[in-house]
Amino acid sequence: MPNVDSASARSWSIDWTNTLFLAGYHLLLFALLPVYLVRQTPSSELIWWTVGGIAVCLMAITMGYHRLYAHKTFTTHPVIESVLVFFGTLATEGSVFSWSHDHRLHHRHVDTELDPYSAPDGFWHSHMLWMFKKCPEPNQRVIHDLMARPALRLHHNFYGYWMVLVNLIFFGTVWAFTGDILGAFVLGTLLRMFIVHHCTWFINSLAHMWGSQPYSTEHTAVNNFILAFLTFGEGYHNYHHTFAGDYRNGIRWYQFDPPKYIIWFLSKVGLTKNLKKVNKITIKRKLVAADRFLMVERLRELSFSFDHEGWISRVEESAASLTDNLNVLKTASDKYQKMKHTGNEEVEALKVRINDVRTSIENEMDEWKAMCHLILESPESRLAVALA
Numbered sequence: 001m002p003n004v005d006s007a008s009a010r011s012w013s014i015d016w017t018n019t020l021f022l023a024g025y026h027l028l029l030f031a032l033l034p035v036y037l038v039r040q041t042p043s044s045e046l047i048w049w050t051v052g053g054i055a056v057c058l059m060a061i062t063m064g065y066h067r068l069y070a071h072k073t074f075t076t077h078p079v080i081e082s083v084l085v086f087f088g089t090l091a092t093e094g095s096v097f098s099w100s101h102d103h104r105l106h107h108r109h110v111d112t113e114l115d116p117y118s119a120p121d122g123f124w125h126s127h128m129l130w131m132f133k134k135c136p137e138p139n140q141r142v143i144h145d146l147m148a149r150p151a152l153r154l155h156h157n158f159y160g161y162w163m164v165l166v167n168l169i170f171f172g173t174v175w176a177f178t179g180d181i182l183g184a185f186v187l188g189t190l191l192r193m194f195i196v197h198h199c200t201w202f203i204n205s206l207a208h209m210w211g212s213q214p215y216s217t218e219h220t221a222v223n224n225f226i227l228a229f230l231t232f233g234e235g236y237h238n239y240h241h242t243f244a245g246d247y248r249n250g251i252r253w254y255q256f257d258p259p260k261y262i263i264w265f266l267s268k269v270g271l272t273k274n275l276k277k278v279n280k281i282t283i284k285r286k287l288v289a290a291d292r293f294l295m296v297e298r299l300r301e302l303s304f305s306f307d308h309e310g311w312i313s314r315v316e317e318s319a320a321s322l323t324d325n326l327n328v329l330k331t332a333s334d335k336y337q338k339m340k341h342t343g344n345e346e347v348e349a350l351k352v353r354i355n356d357v358r359t360s361i362e363n364e365m366d367e368w369k370a371m372c373h374l375i376l377e378s379p380e381s382r383l384a385v386a387l388a
């Protein structure tokens with residue numbers, strides 16, 4: 001069996017199937033869309049079918065291809081799986097095997113030459129040009145768990161036929177309901193495919209370039225609300241690359257991430273199980289580490305005269321103290337979860353300990369946030385006065 005890395009490194013020969021398909025349907029869309037719009041105004045039914053098609057494809061990619069298969073963040077009932085694979089196939093982004101294979105390599109080797117859509121290689125490379133390059137068959141070691149599933153093997157081995165069939169079914173349905181054959185082809189098929197593709201591809205390109213990095217600066221992934229809106233939650237990519245095993249991408253209640261609600265809701269009616277979620281304390285520790293890194297970096301960059309080393313030590317000490325307390329809280333909370341139903345008298349003492357550590361963390365966190373606000377968000381002129 002070939003080495004994972006060498007098998008995944010891309011050669012420079014052209015993948016003619018991908019190239020002709022992608023270039024061909026783009027050209028066809030650019031040629032036919034103006035002709036269609038000059039001839040007629042699309043009916044509201046056609047617009048709704050097109051928008052609906054875009055929505056179900058994007059949902060199937062994020063919830064199915066990405067969170068269910070590539071990252072295995074939950075398990076689900078075969079009926080739900082079938083629906084996700086059906087609409088994922090309609091999205092025309094390859095088989096579950098090839099999609100998950102490339103995506104797992106992207107996470108494993110992010111931003112390096114072994115990352116299939118490495119963002120440092122530029123916008124167009126990570127957005128779509130990487131698909132024009134021929135790559136070897138998926139390496140079995142990367143997706144051995146998926147390859148053990150006969151239904152997914154069938155999906156991969158006959159992917160081209162499934163893709164055409166599913167698209168024909170959708171095209172035929174739109175035509176039947178709207179009576180507009182050209183509209184069903186140009187908007188319901190070509191335009192839908194174009195929007196779904198470019199929105200998904202933005203996650204590989206823009207979501208590694210344009211946005212914030214609250215959880216980690218160890219990779220180029222960023223959080224971006226606009227991209228999250230365009231992709232049903234995928235835009236919280238900085239969180240996702242930091243905690244790829246979480247079924248959520250946008251963890252705050254106000255962050256637009258519809259799959260997290262659907263997966264959660266389905267778990268309540270028994271249709272999804274084993275939802276993986278990163279512990280809040282672990283997330284906080286990562287946030288502290290990311291802020292510590294940014295603050296030290298900014299303090300080192302400041303050119304005016306102040307006690308550089310003194311302030312850096314202050315940041316380091318606060319971060320270390322907060323992290324220690326968060327570690328203590330995590331250990332005590334884990335112990336409490338195991339012991340709470342045992343009636344052991346140690347449980348009460350543990351509860352008191354947890355409350356004490358929580359209070360101490362809250363106080364330290366207030367000071368930490370004030371320090372972050374001062375160092376990371378203040379203009380240099382204000383910092384010169386504050387740090388003097």
Ligand SMILES: [Zn+2]
Pocket residue numbers: 106203204208221237241
């Ligand atoms: Zn990424």
Ligand SMILES: [Zn+2]
Pocket residue numbers: 066070071103107240244
């Ligand atoms: Zn991912």
